[in-house]
Amino acid sequence: MLKWIVLAPLIGAIINGFFGKRLGEKLIGLIASASVAVSAVLAFFVFFTKLLPLPVGERLITEHFFTWIKVGNFQADFAYLLDPLSGIYILFITGVGLLIHIYATGYMHGDPGYYRFFTYLNLFMFMMLTLVLADNLLLLFVGWEGVGLCSYLLIGYYIRRQEAGDAAKKAFITNRIGDFGYMIAMFLVFTTFGTISFVAKGDVPSFLTQAAALSPEAIWTFGTMTAIALLLFVGATGKSAQIPLFVWLPDAMAGPTPVSALIHAATMVTAGVYLTARCSAVVVKSPTAMAVMAVIGAATAIFAATIGLAQNDIKKVLAYSTVSQLGYMFLACGVGAITAGVFHVVTHAFFKALLFLGSGSVIHGMHEEQDIRKMGGLKKYMPITFATMMAGWLAISGFPLLSGFFSKDEILWKTWSTESLPHGWGKFLWVIAALTALLTAIYMTRMMVMTFFGASRFGKAHGHDDHHGDHHGDDHGHHGDPHESPAVMWIPLAVLAVLSIVGGFIGVPAALGGSNHFEHFLEPVIAHVAPAGESAHALPVATDHGTPHGAPADHVAAASAAPAHADAHHDVGTERLFTVISVLLGFLGIGIGAAVWLKNPLKPMSKVLENKYYVDEIYETTVIQPLEHTSRDLLWKVVDVRIIDGFVNGAARTFAGLSGILRHTQSGYARNYAAVILIGAIIIIGYFGFLATR
């Protein structure tokens, strides 16, 4: 069953990839969407009928597809693993993916590369599902690289556009840097634990179980744990666009908007969080790594938020917003609230996919115009888009009772109340995070205001600029008014809007009268962090080997390792106070945004912010140019041309000379050759005979 969830999109991709050219648009869209629908239905079916009925501690379904590599004691299977964590992931991946597929059938209408687009998109679904359902690090890496590849293909989808190609390359290369971290982490895991599997194989427990069971006395292992955790985090920074590897994500907006929604907001970029959550047993062993994660997450969050404040491209705003929100998630992971991070992944998937699709709808309606300075007053042209985007906007801004409110609030509270970081760090990070929340509300409001409110500015400035798709939109009137998108596009918007509004209720925290189903559901597979300072002693020694149920208990970070109740000493009153604070921050941000930009939509922003702190330029001068110079002047002109080519050519010349002599042995007489073979045989037999008689 699990394998069909994964394979269904692959089958769709194969059909579209090989025969798509000859199929009509309708059929291609149908095949692509149907294949994802199959996997969505299966995913929901498996999740609700197979996984949920299992007892809480034993929620684990594995499926062995085939043994991929088996060398010595190294084993990597094509095997799938479904537990609460991957269950949640496949639900929103297939669900959101299906909506975006449907949306894209309308959005990509008339594009000459239609079948190519859907082939890539289906392939992406396959890879993403492989990633989250993988039962070992290597298969996860297959999905990891696969989604990177699909991301590359889709960012560079408009193959005639220079910037798309550049952005694709940038994304790929940046991701590769992160992948080195991932690979080294994988090697380290194997040498340390002797397995890379998330589940027990035979009598070898998974590395997560082994990590959870590490005794506090084995101090030497903590260096290794820190190294693994940090290297995994390096991988995550690449995939999830954290400082310093975030630069590719804003550029990735060169791809079609559904791609931005699916890959660069909802699914692929959250793979880093998934990895952290999946390997939480290792991560929580290293306070250092967690501190690094929290700091980098917080820094990324505020850094990207400030840049987002000054962007004028609607998708760039959203891209920086995504980076910022990803920073939040890592902050959550870093402060030990991994479930909160995953919760935010889910809610973020809803509202950010919604915002992206909404922006796509706007771009569509505006005939490929992406600059919000040239929009304004669109709400009367596209009421549905406006209404749905309102939901997304309010959700991300932290409007009470919407999805973003719950998840963000939880992260903020967990940051304040963290016990895994040294004293005072949590408070400091909370300030940054709260500031980010404020900024988020401001720039989102700015974007909404500039797009939908006020007077329309597109009349005077409308035209074709470099954002115009090369073929896209040819069948629309070039100078028509903005128009509402077709039903295939707004229906997914509406569904996502509903999800953005109510999606948060799966994880209402106890302090607000909920029971936080989400956290309790995830709890068994997420390792918990011991409070800082006493971490070395508080780590309970896992007794998994003795549990009679074997596999489930042996699985992942082990429920028994979790402290009985992290919120036992929660100050409910304080938590509510902080909820009020974050609500106020949200309203304040919306208020500021509305006040500033309703009055002056084209208010100039700081150059530094508009140019993204010149990060690209800094990278250009500090990394890329030195590299280029070294490569060109030293490696190419000296090492390659002189030394390597010298060797190669010299060897070739030497052999050419020797061959000139040796070729005379090639007489062409078969008997001659036979005689030579015989002489050789006599010599060899003689040698071995000599050895034997000696």
Add this chain to the structure above:
Amino acid sequence: METIHLLFLAIAALAVVSAFNIILQRNPIYSAIGLIIVLCCLAGLFLTLYAQFIAAIQIIVYAGAIMVLFVFVIMLLNVREEESRTDRQKYLKFLAAPLFLALLAEVAVVIRFVNMPAPAIEDPNTAIDPSQSLGTVESIAHVMFTDFVLPFEATSVLILMAIVGAMYLARRDSGEGAERIEQALATDAAQPPVAVHEDSGH
């Protein structure tokens, strides 16, 4: 020295003499007959090794099919005597004898170390379960269709490819030699073929 040893020596001597006959005769048909005799001798030796099936197959396949093909080709090309063209590699003739002796000496040294007692085996002709005995059809089939199915099937593919290859290589096309073979194969015996040796001996 039992009877069986004498039998072995007789067969071996015949085989060796015939083998020399193969390489020393100038007329290929004598060589072919020499080889056929060697094959039959080996079939006899296989019988002394409990390999009855292999012995029968040896005669059927080697002597009955492969060598017939050789003889057939010799007759088809009608080569009577070795053509008296100049030997461009005379030195090989002088090289042959020392190499022969060297190889034999070496192998003799190696064989001197071989000493292996034969395990007792149920007589295949009276065996109650023939598949448990050595060399019966049943036991060969048992091995062939369990452990070696894949090589066996691969062999069949190989033979199929050989058939196709042979058909392609030997197909009739224009050319002087082809005409001659066509003539040789012609069904009309009223025009007997021109023997090759008559006009190509130069």
Add this chain to the structure above:
Amino acid sequence: MSSILNSIDLQFILGSLIKTAVFWICIMIVVAYTVYAERRVLAVIQNRLGPNRVGWQGLLQPFADLIKFIFKEDIIPFAVNKVLYLIAPVVVLVPAMMVLIVYPFGPRNVPLPGGEVLSNMLNNFGNSLGYDWALDLTHIDLFVSNFNVGLLYIFALTGLGVYGIVIAGWASNSKYSLMGGLRSSAQMISYELALSLSVVAVLIPAGTLDLVKIVELQGGTWFGFIPKWNLLALFPAGLIAFVVYLISAIAETNRVPFDLPEAETELVAGFHTEYSALKFALFFMGEYVNMTTVSVLATTLFLGGWQGPLVGTYPWLGLVWFVGKVFFFLFLYIWLRGTLPRFRYDQLMNFGWKILLPAALVNIVIAAVLGVLFL
């Protein structure tokens, strides 16, 4: 005593030798009278008298012919390759004769009339020489040897017979002989495939290559009246196999309508154009022995060999049934010769490769499927 050849004892050797000699003589007589029968039957078919002067109804004619062959001048043409020319007839006849040691003429353990007296006599003779032979000839097996690859043994030896023909054709150094030899070898190689493959369909129900066992397995009846012959086993596989076998066998023995190698009108007499006197007689005998061999095989494989009514009660009756069935096939040969014209060479080859061989292959598949289903 661990090798096959060591395990033979005197009873076996002596019994085998005697039986071989007896059977050999019988086969020679069968051959001789087949020739006679052929001439008489053909005469009847062609509405003439045939040989009827030597002895009663010409029954001594074969011996007259033999004497004639012996006293004819033995010509060795000038240009022949002498060694091969002389070897060839022997190469034809010897393998043909060698196969008879696996013929199952009749059942096992048949009481030999006077066997007790004979064995006593021989044992006494042995005792007087100082040996204890312990011969027991009261019951004998009506076959020389049962060999677990008996059928392959027959195929191996009949396959060797082609050399005689090829060598004869080549050694004669005559165009007609060469053509005959070439055609013959091509024909025999081609039809041997179909022949061997057709037999496989019979081997599936039999499950053994031992001819004696194959016959023994065909005892009894289905429904009380249909004999359990392989001809009817795995219907219709056995029947198709039989037809393919019969046609291939006729071609294999170079008989009408497949007698291309010695087509008188084209090749004078084919490979034996240059042979005369006793050497010719050897070829002649070789051909008829081969006919007998394939008839025996047909009987053994398809018609239940010596199996027949009342064999259980009177074991010697098996021999009668056996001979009767063999003669049926020999008669069929003669009959076909009297009625059918000769094929053309290309027709012959096409028929063999494009019809018989595929038919035999398909039949194996049919037999295998039926075998899986019903055995």
Add this chain to the structure above:
Amino acid sequence: MIPLSWYLALSAVLFTIGVVGVIIQRNVIVLFMCVELMLNAVNLTLVAFSRFLGDMTGQLFVFIVMAVAAAEAAVGLAIIISLFRNRETLNIDEADLLKL
């Protein structure tokens, strides 16, 4: 009982004769026969070891060697025929187009 070394010795002699034949014979058909002789010498070894190890694998190998030999004979003889057609000779030394 015949010792294993006898078989091996005979096999070695036959093989060596085959090897020498390849060197001294010029007729390509005879050359080919020498190759068959070598194959057969090896077959004898295989069968002998099969007997002395009590294992059928050796005999099965012989079977496969025969199949290969049959395929080889078919193709090889076809090549010889086309060689004869093109060069009017069976002398292996005349077929030297491969030399430089």
